[in-house]
Amino acid sequence: MHIIVLGAAAGGGLPQWNCGCANCNDARAGRLRPSGQSSLAVSADGEHWSILNASPDIRQQMLDTPALHPRGLRGSSVASVLVTNGDIDHIAGLLSLREQTPFSLFATGEIHAVLDGNRIFDAVSHDKVTRQTVSLDMPFALHKGLEATLFAVPGKVPLFLEGESVDTGLIGEQTVGLRLSDGRSVAYYIPGCAYVPDDLLSRLADADHLLFDGTLWDDDEMIRSGTGVKTGRRMGHISISGPEGSIARLATIPARKTFVHINNTNPVWRPGSGERAHVERHGWQVAQDGMEIMT
Ligand code: MLT
Ligand code: MN
Ligand code: ZN
Numbered sequence: 001m002h003i004i005v006l007g008a009a010a011g012g013g014l015p016q017w018n019c020g021c022a023n024c025n026d027a028r029a030g031r032l033r034p035s036g037q038s039s040l041a042v043s044a045d046g047e048h049w050s051i052l053n054a055s056p057d058i059r060q061q062m063l064d065t066p067a068l069h070p071r072g073l074r075g076s077s078v079a080s081v082l083v084t085n086g087d088i089d090h091i092a093g094l095l096s097l098r099e100q101t102p103f104s105l106f107a108t109g110e111i112h113a114v115l116d117g118n119r120i121f122d123a124v125s126h127d128k129v130t131r132q133t134v135s136l137d138m139p140f141a142l143h144k145g146l147e148a149t150l151f152a153v154p155g156k157v158p159l160f161l162e163g164e165s166v167d168t169g170l171i172g173e174q175t176v177g178l179r180l181s182d183g184r185s186v187a188y189y190i191p192g193c194a195y196v197p198d199d200l201l202s203r204l205a206d207a208d209h210l211l212f213d214g215t216l217w218d219d220d221e222m223i224r225s226g227t228g229v230k231t232g233r234r235m236g237h238i239s240i241s242g243p244e245g246s247i248a249r250l251a252t253i254p255a256r257k258t259f260v261h262i263n264n265t266n267p268v269w270r271p272g273s274g275e276r277a278h279v280e281r282h283g284w285q286v287a288q289d290g291m292e293i294m295t
Pocket of ligand 3: 024
């Protein structure tokens, strides 16, 4: 299985247009590598590709990735696109894929309802782009030779659909993880997860590679840095550090592990930081755009 990280950053990217935090300033000044928003490409055979989450940066991400260039006058190696939730960083890129080339669009029924409920997505032609509704825990073919299974992880509804009160640990069709298998190896992709329940630990036992939510280093990172008013928990994202954080909770999973969907405030972006050294000491790598994972 061949995985390419198209965008390692969380919503907003690194740098984010309106952010003057140390990471964003350094990324603007060329002292830190910039990163696009949350997306992967995956292939079982190097010929057919699937895009996992369509970020607002998808046009540039595809330009930077020769495997995703057209093979003829019109057409694409992209057989399908799958979205794991309805957040803007994962769906806005669908609008850039509207130019009459067929592919399958996979999502849960609830996420398809979010897309169908917003008429702007009708621009992604229903004639050409086949909406495929996926039931949780039912394997299907993402493309030939690549089996995928969606499963519920704790999360919440998209920010733009939040009501007065928000369940930030909702388990259902709004936020899902993805199991990928090409018959030789198994990868999991979970870019958003509010906490790690015990049943997720048992599920991940067969993982060869785990790509997991690395949004924040700690829960009040955005408040402390003055860049936001929400905790990670409120945003539906687990922290990397701490006793209930991802490093501690996932310590027993024997897979290779990679953090993705990393917020621009996160100190793990910085190669020389103590936080980066900490995650690497615990067997994790920090994704970067263009990173290729062969598993
Ligand atoms: C998230 O991951 O929490 C969302 O992408 C936030 C957003 O929509 O900006
Ligand atoms: Mn996001
Ligand atoms: Zn920033």
